[in-house]
Amino acid sequence: MASPGEVQMIVERLREYKIEEDLTLVTFDEKSAPELLETLNNVFKQLSKDHDVDVRDEEIQATANRMMEFFPVIQYNFQGEPEQFAEGIQRGERAVVYPLLVHILQRLPDLKKRAYLARFLRMIDVPEELFADPEVMDKFQQYKDLQESFKETHKSTERLRGTSLQPTELKREVAQLEGEKQQLKTKIHQLETKLKKNDNFTELYEVTSKLRKEQEEEARLSERLQEQIMQLKQSELRFFQSKKKLQDVQAASHQGTGEELLRRLEEDVQMTRILCLEKLPSDIQQKQNRLKQIQTILELPSIEELQIKDLQGAIQQEEGRISDLGAQLARRQQPGDDKLSMYRQQALIVARKKQDALERLQMRKDELREVEQELNERREKSGGTG
Numbered sequence: 001m002a003s004p005g006e007v008q009m010i011v012e013r014l015r016e017y018k019i020e021e022d023l024t025l026v027t028f029d030e031k032s033a034p035e036l037l038e039t040l041n042n043v044f045k046q047l048s049k050d051h052d053v054d055v056r057d058e059e060i061q062a063t064a065n066r067m068m069e070f071f072p073v074i075q076y077n078f079q080g081e082p083e084q085f086a087e088g089i090q091r092g093e094r095a096v097v098y099p100l101l102v103h104i105l106q107r108l109p110d111l112k113k114r115a116y117l118a119r120f121l122r123m124i125d126v127p128e129e130l131f132a133d134p135e136v137m138d139k140f141q142q143y144k145d146l147q148e149s150f151k152e153t154h155k156s157t158e159r160l161r162g163t164s165l166q167p168t169e170l171k172r173e174v175a176q177l178e179g180e181k182q183q184l185k186t187k188i189h190q191l192e193t194k195l196k197k198n199d200n201f202t203e204l205y206e207v208t209s210k211l212r213k214e215q216e217e218e219a220r221l222s223e224r225l226q227e228q229i230m231q232l233k234q235s236e237l238r239f240f241q242s243k244k245k246l247q248d249v250q251a252a253s254h255q256g257t258g259e260e261l262l263r264r265l266e267e268d269v270q271m272t273r274i275l276c277l278e279k280l281p282s283d284i285q286q287k288q289n290r291l292k293q294i295q296t297i298l299e300l301p302s303i304e305e306l307q308i309k310d311l312q313g314a315i316q317q318e319e320g321r322i323s324d325l326g327a328q329l330a331r332r333q334q335p336g337d338d339k340l341s342m343y344r345q346q347a348l349i350v351a352r353k354k355q356d357a358l359e360r361l362q363m364r365k366d367e368l369r370e371v372e373q374e375l376n377e378r379r380e381k382s383g384g385t386g
Contacts, residue, residue, distance in 0.1 A: 002098035010098065013105035019043060033092025037063070040089075040097050043104055044070065047115040064089040065241075072234050073118045074111050075226075076103050082240040120150050120287060130276055139280050146287045153294050161379065315368070318361045325353055 002010070011028050014020045019042050031039065037055055044051035044067060051070070055063050064086040071078070078085045078100075088096030104111060124143065130136045198204065249261070 002094075002102055006102045007098065010101050010105060013108070014039070014043075017046065017105075017108060019046065035092075036094065036097050037089070037092040040067070040101060043101060046108060047074065047104070047111055048119070060090045061086070068237060070115075071237075072230055073115055073122075074104060075114075075230065076100065077229060077233060082236050086240075117154070120290075121147055124280060124283075126276060127272060130273065136276050136280075139276070139284065142284055143280065143287075146284060146291065149291060150287065153291060157294070315361060315364045318364060322358065322361070 007028070008025065011023055011025055014023050014028075020039065034056075041051060041053065041055045041063065045053075048070070051066065053063075053066070058066075067089060068082065068086060078096075085096065124140070126136065126140060131140070
């Protein structure tokens with residue numbers, strides 16, 4: 001069961017992410033089991049469109065299975081048996097739902113990214129016997145090749161997004177990093193000088209090197225352990241699903257002859273073959289189209305070079321004209337009793353021209369802001385597709 005602080009966090013994040021904006025601790029505590037399950041599904045809906053389902057129209061068992069099949073994507077490790085956990089979700093038990101909400105809401109932005117990538121990187125479960133078919137094997141290999149291409153495209157997009165800074169910001173960041181680099185060099189030199197005075201420097205250096213290697217190995221083993229735990233959970237979930245299928249087959253075997261059972265199994269095999277030969281090529285085509293869209297976005301010409309530069313040049317021209325008009329006005333307003341009355345009307349005309357020029361300058365600046373906004377939107381779209 002979640003602590004009071006975690007419950008408070010759940011309510012705050014549900015409001016912050018506009019999942020339930022008017023929620024309070026009292027109304028959250030008063031939620032019934034079906035309402036709590038609906039809230040949980042709304043949170044899952046933030047991660048993937050696959051969960052954009054009205055749980056009131058879905059079988060309760062299907063809802064639990066759908067959520068549990070998504071656990072590997074969000075890296076959620078539940079305690080206990082899969083059957084018992086599924087029943088806890090179906091009953092909307094707070095001891096089951098609250099920890100799941102805490103896990104997701106604490107890292108929702110990161111999990112959104114994981115869920116997006118999982119849509120394109122998840123492996124299709126193809127029965128081993130179908131790999132004997134060369135066409136199935138070829139399509140499956142195409143699918144894996146597209147996934148690798150997607151990974152490279154996504155990495156390129158992330159790099160572009162990370163370097164999309166203004167030149168002044170880049171220079172400032174480089175200068176800061178150079179300063180930090182110099183400070184580190186100074187500290188390292190001071191430490192080396194101090195340690196070399198120690199009689200046990202060589203022995204101490206070897207021990208610290210071994211310690212660092214052991215720490216790296218420990219981190220690697222810890223990461224590997226987490227992967228193994230996730231694989232175990234996935235295996236348990238597949239076992240749970242296979243066990244249920246076995247129960248369904250056994251139940252069906254009592255309701256018909258052996259020939260009917262064999263016929264149903266043949267139908268299942270035929271359906272699986274159709275999915276591999278029809279759905280798999282369709283998925284590959286969708287991913288190819290998506291990849292082409294991303295590549296097209298990445299190949300778009302630079303807006304800074306084509307449009308912003310032109311607009312900045314136009315602004316400079318307008319500023320030059322304003323400066324010239326101001327100089328003319330200043331000359332015409334120099335002291336002179338006889339000439340002052342003659343130039344009053346001309347000064348008004350120049351002032352109006354100056355105002356017109358200022359208005360045109362403002363329009364150019366507005367156009368520049370619109371172009372910058374369009375550039376940011378394209379970058380965001382390029383990052384979203386990546």
